[in-house]
Each structure stands twice: as C-alpha cells, then as structure tokens.
Amino acid sequence: MPRLLADFEACQGYGNCITGASDVFDIDDDGTVVLLKEEIPEADRARVEEAARSCPVNALTIED
C-alpha cells in the first residue's frame, strides 16, 4: 500500500495539507504536521497526493 512520509523539519505549519485531507493530516501545538495515517489506500491516493502537493515546502511525499 502507498506510504505517506513527512519531513517534520521542513514543515512550517502552512496547513494546506489539512484543508486537502483532514482525515489524514493534522497539526500539533507547535505548528508541525501530524500524520493521522501513514498507509494510504489506493482509492484515496489521488486526494492525498494532491493534498501533499499543496505543501509549499514539499514536506510530504508518497512512496510506493
């Protein structure tokens, strides 16, 4: 199953990923992304990929 990876150092808390997929991404009190799931079902892939690509600092990637 495709796997979601986050670069927690790069994350700046822009929050676009959460708007794109709030069931997958959240933010902690310090403004860093939280992954609510790391394995992404194929059916959700387009939506999560697009949310990941809305990150202004490319902190999110999906690996096969």
Next chain:
Amino acid sequence: MATVVVVGSSVAGVRTAQALRSEGYEGRVVLVGEESELPYDKPPLSKQFLAGAWDSAKVALLTAEAAEAAGIELRLGVAAKRLDVARRQLVLADGSRIDWDSVVLATGAAARPSPWSVESGVHVIRTLADSKALRADLAVDTPVLVVGGGFIGAEVAATARALGREVTVVDPMRTPIGRVVGGDVGEQFTALHQRHGVTTRFGVGVESITGEAGDLTIELTDGSTLAAGTVVVGIGAVPNDAWLATSGLMVQDGVTCDEFCRALNAANVYVVGDLARWYHPGHEEHLRVEHWTNAVDSATVAAHNIAHPDELRAHAPVEYVWSDQYDWKVQIVGRPATATSHHLVGTLDGKVARGAVLYTDDSGRLRGAVTVNWPKALVTCRRLMTAGATYDDALTQLSALAPAVTR
C-alpha cells in the same frame, strides 16, 4: 491520443499537469513555458532564495526526471503567442502549433513594471532572474529603498535588513498592509518594520528616481529626497493576458471563467491561478486571486474536471495566504478587509508575538483571521471558516487553544 496542453510553467501549470495524472488522465500532457529554466516556485524568491539561504535546486517545482516519470512533456523556452479556439491549436512564438483537445491557461501575472525608468539599480521581483539580480545588488553595502509596503515589499525589506542593509520602505498609503488586514492591525505591521530598524515613509509617494545603481536619488511627493544604492519596486502584479487578446475569450484583467474553471463561451478551455477571473459560488462574484494556495487549488479543480467531465467540481476556496516578515510568520484566512470588527487572542507585541486576530461583520459569522507565529490557530480558523462558524464560537475555540497567552 487526446492531448491536454498546459500553458504556463509556474505553480498553477505544473500542479495542473501533475494533478491530471493523479486524477487518472491517460492522454498526452504538454507543459509549455516561456522561461527556459525548469519550473520553479516563486514564494522563496523574496525570502530564502533572495537571502542566499536556498539554492536553485531547493526552489525547483518539477525536475526533468519527475516530468518524465509523470509523462509530462516539457516545452520550455518558448512563449505562447496566440490561442486558436476554433481550430483547437496553441500557436507558439517560434511559429509552431500544438493541437489540443483541452487547454489550460496558466500564464499567471507579471510584476507591475516600475514607472520610474533609470539605467540600472531599480528592480522588480517576480522571476528567478529578478531574484538573482537583486541578490547581487543586495550584497553591496549601500542603502536600499523599497517602493511598496505590501507583502512583497515587506518581505524584501525584511530580507535586506537581515543581510545588514539600511532599509527604507515608501508607500502612498498610511498603513499599506491595512488593505488586507484593516487599519488597526495594519499599524502592527508598520511597527514590525520599525522594531527591526527599517524606516517607514508611509502616506508618501515617489515622484521621481534618477541616477544609477549605487547612486540613486529618490524624490518623494512631499518634496523630500532620499539616497539609495538599490531600489526595489513592489507595487503589485498584472495578469499575463495580452497574448489572448485575439482568442475571443472574455479577457478583462484576467480571463473570465465559471465556477468549474472553464473559460466562458469556449469549450475545453480552462483557466487557473493568477490569470483566472473565476466565479466563486460561495461569494457569488467573479474574483482574481494572486495567492499560491489558490493557484494550487484551482489547478487541482481544473485537472479533476478535465479528467472527470461528468462529475464537475466547483472551485470555492476559503482565501488563504501567508507571508514571512522578520520574526513573524503571518497567515491570513478569509476576508479580513470586509470585516467591521475584530478581536485579538494572544499577543502581537515584542519578541514573543503569538496571536490571532479574528474578524466579523453584521452577520455574526467569522469572516477572517490573521495569525502571527501560531499555525495551530490558523488551521483552526480555516476549519471554522469552511464550516461557516459564528464569531463567538471561533473566539471560544481560539481562547481555549492558548489560555496562557490570552489577555
């Protein structure tokens, strides 16, 4: 094979091409760009890239390898000259034509040119080349004058100041950022400049600029003069729509389109990013928005609608923009400028600024928020705006987030 041609290789165009693949589009995808550079991202050009902290690799939006892996054909270094809607062809500056079944217009906007022309030393900032040229001049220890106190001007001022330059910002408005956040909060942004040792001359315009790089004289509308070695003009942007004048599309400060990002009166023509004047179904009006997030969101919508024409998705975002200035990470959601009252949760003072200003109007709903150094509050406000929350509910939720700094 069916072909989608995407015209414009900045973030709206690149994200459209990528999203077409994510959405399962299996035809040919051609990405046309005027600049010969590989696609790059613009926000760092007034910040990390300008400061020299990031290199070209770090601002890349799409490498040649990534394009090939995604099946995106790059056609870079050639401008689009004309769109032939009847024949479904894109005519390029070198005279060649590309046939399309659908076309996505993403040529964005250009920096509004400096009205003051001198031989050298006056910069605008929009492209990678602009940023490189300015970076070279900022390396010289000479005073910097920034014309325009909006986001770009403020970011350039902050970057130049961090490089050790003496910086003055001039703007004809008394509180330039007030256009976006309202006058009261706008004054906090003015104070931010001053706290970092930047001189502000707000409420005064520029009459003339003479001289050359390293020795420029700026005459202001109040009769005073300033000396600077480098001038940066950040006075807004204008859509790159002139090439569409003969297309038959409705072009009026951008290309008019419907809520599905489709150009009016032309089948299979989509418009995304800064170029689009689209109908926002939530606001019930046509808007043109020059924000990064809007470019990406509209790209996703257009790609979806091309790949799935039977399940059209509307583009109805809550506005969102960020700006990094000095030690402030500013995030703005919704439409603070349309509000009639606001309230600060947290603090915007001094070195520990961490606050959120919430805005409302007669409706009693949350209309917008400006957060400083507080991404959690920003995310909360975006959710509340999307849900149509009331102002009171928003204040309660924000106050609960940060009891320690509420006052």
